Amino acid sequence: MRSEKAIRAVLTALALTAISSLALITAFIFKEGVPLIVQVGAGRFLLSSDWYPLEGEFGIFPMIVGSVAVTLGAMVIGVVFGVGCAILLTQFCPPRMVSVLKPSVELLAGIPSVVYGFIGVAILVPLIRDTLGGPGLSVLAASIVLGVMVLPTVTSISVDALQAVPKSYREGSIALGATEWQTTHLVLLRAARSGIVAAVILGMGRAIGETMAVIMVAGNTLDIPESLLDPVRTLTSNIALEMGYAAGDHRRALFATGVTLFVIIMILNTIALTVSRRRVRKVLAR
Amino acid sequence: MDAMRWIVVALGLVLLLVLLGAGWGKGRDGALNVIGSTSVQPFAEMLAQEFDEGQEDFVVDVQGGGSTAGIQAVSNGIADVGMCSRSLKVEEAALLQAVAVAQDGLAIVVHPSNPVEDLTLEQVQRLFSGQAARWNQVGGDDRPVRLITREEGSGTREAFQNLVMCKSRISRKALTQESNGAVKELVRYDACAVGYMSLGLVGEELKAVRVNGVAPTVAEGQAGRYPLVRPFLFVTKGPPSERARRFIGFVLSPEAQRMLEREGLVGAP
Numbered sequence: 227m228r229s230e231k232a233i234r235a236v237l238t239a240l241a242l243t244a245i246s247s248l249a250l251i252t253a254f255i256f257k258e259g260v261p262l263i264v265q266v267g268a269g270r271f272l273l274s275s276d277w278y279p280l281e282g283e284f285g286i287f288p289m290i291v292g293s294v295a296v297t298l299g300a301m302v303i304g305v306v307f308g309v310g311c312a313i314l315l316t317q318f319c320p321p322r323m324v325s326v327l328k329p330s331v332e333l334l335a336g337i338p339s340v341v342y343g344f345i346g347v348a349i350l351v352p353l354i355r356d357t358l359g360g361p362g363l364s365v366l367a368a369s370i371v372l373g374v375m376v377l378p379t380v381t382s383i384s385v386d387a388l389q390a391v392p393k394s395y396r397e398g399s400i401a402l403g404a405t406e407w408q409t410t411h412l413v414l415l416r417a418a419r420s421g422i423v424a425a426v427i428l429g430m431g432r433a434i435g436e437t438m439a440v441i442m443v444a445g446n447t448l449d450i451p452e453s454l455l456d457p458v459r460t461l462t463s464n465i466a467l468e469m470g471y472a473a474g475d476h477r478r479a480l481f482a483t484g485v486t487l488f489v490i491i492m493i494l495n496t497i498a499l500t501v502s503r504r505r506v507r508k509v510l511a512r
Numbered sequence: 513m514d515a516m517r518w519i520v521v522a523l524g525l526v527l528l529l530v531l532l533g534a535g536w537g538k539g540r541d542g543a544l545n546v547i548g549s550t551s552v553q554p555f556a557e558m559l560a561q562e563f564d565e566g567q568e569d570f571v572v573d574v575q576g577g578g579s580t581a582g583i584q585a586v587s588n589g590i591a592d593v594g595m596c597s598r599s600l601k602v603e604e605a606a607l608l609q610a611v612a613v614a615q616d617g618l619a620i621v622v623h624p625s626n627p628v629e630d631l632t633l634e635q636v637q638r639l640f641s642g643q644a645a646r647w648n649q650v651g652g653d654d655r656p657v658r659l660i661t662r663e664e665g666s667g668t669r670e671a672f673q674n675l676v677m678c679k680s681r682i683s684r685k686a687l688t689q690e691s692n693g694a695v696k697e698l699v700r701y702d703a704c705a706v707g708y709m710s711l712g713l714v715g716e717e718l719k720a721v722r723v724n725g726v727a728p729t730v731a732e733g734q735a736g737r738y739p740l741v742r743p744f745l746f747v748t749k750g751p752p753s754e755r756a757r758r759f760i761g762f763v764l765s766p767e768a769q770r771m772l773e774r775e776g777l778v779g780a781p
Contacts, residue, residue: 275684279664280664280665288684347697355702361658361702363698441690445687445688446689447685447686447688448684448686448688449684459688467663467664467688467690468663470581471578471579471580471581471663471664472580472665473580473584476665
């Protein structure tokens, strides 16, 4: 009995360590970042386009635009291909092919991001520069690289969502005379909608947080992009590029950039959680 | 009871490992830690290797990270010697001692196919501030200018800012790359690009333009004619330790200086 209790205590301690590290990280970045936001003024910090950290001007608006642009681009690619792949895997694919395709898509998650970046720089960027013009390092290049990187997340969660749709829906629809495709887009996709939304939002969180690959292919300018072929700097790249050198207010401004990113990701995760909880409730209510 | 004892032992072991790890982190015995500018790093590595061959009681451990990171590392006592590729700021100079071990030319590099051979300092400034957005505004042919700069805080960038830009700012449209190598890689494949980098690292693939009519060479730098020259500093907190003194002494020796000049640096002033 005593050992039972001891083990429970140890496990609790371990669990608390994990959670407290999260709390520590949160407390630390807020402690370092928030005073600077207050000092500069939240409006100016978020909406000014002047980032001259050594002269005391901290405006991260172009980077917010950059993060949003790159993430949206990545989601267009990630969602079209990811959800398409999930539909193929769950509806139109013989089981033997699924057993090859699904693991290979999931394998994409295991490739280090610097490798994605390197392939982007070595192949994608010259291709864009030579065929479409511009510097090559661009919103487009970053979107494509990130789109591929979020594929495993979007695909595997969408597959789970589609598989969770009761078999009777599909059978009922087919029995009513609908074709396979009609069944898929009129019945299954709608039934799995909340799960797919959760997949998209989790993929978005991954895309907005990615750093290394983006630094390598996005060009990191401080300007607001006007087209897909313009280079951008994202919030994460800004932190990673300048962290090594920063001191004083500059360093705090980078933490403040981190706070902004943290808040954005928190909002996305909250949406994902509520949406997927709604799905669970729906299934339970059935 | 037994489980309890095991857990205590396990936790004790973990604690021991953590402490040991922390002890290790403090610096291997027998190494002189040299940290800082990525511009100085390749040269320092070369010299460290040479230096290590000559003696045995300690090795020189060279790491990059950037000029400012090097200065911070020295101030915090993490590094014995910091490498810095720009002049010290006033508040840094008050705390630290610096020795100029070499000078480096800053080359303005373009794609080999770019017909521009010669730029004045003022033209370079107009290019990088974004006032001249096409090459024909500075005597080239009709193509857009693609600026490539380094990240805020880089020693190369600060040297460039001080030597070329003075009060004006580098354009926001400039692509930002985080190393000399990345700048080189971009300029090499982009016919519209212009960047700046350490003269010693230019290599064969890029074209370094003449500045104010003076060719960017070691000889012109030495003679004081090439305008874009910055110091490479070794920085210590207070007077250098015995080991640091020996390494810095070696770097300043005629033999080592000749080696640096062969690699494209301008010798110590």
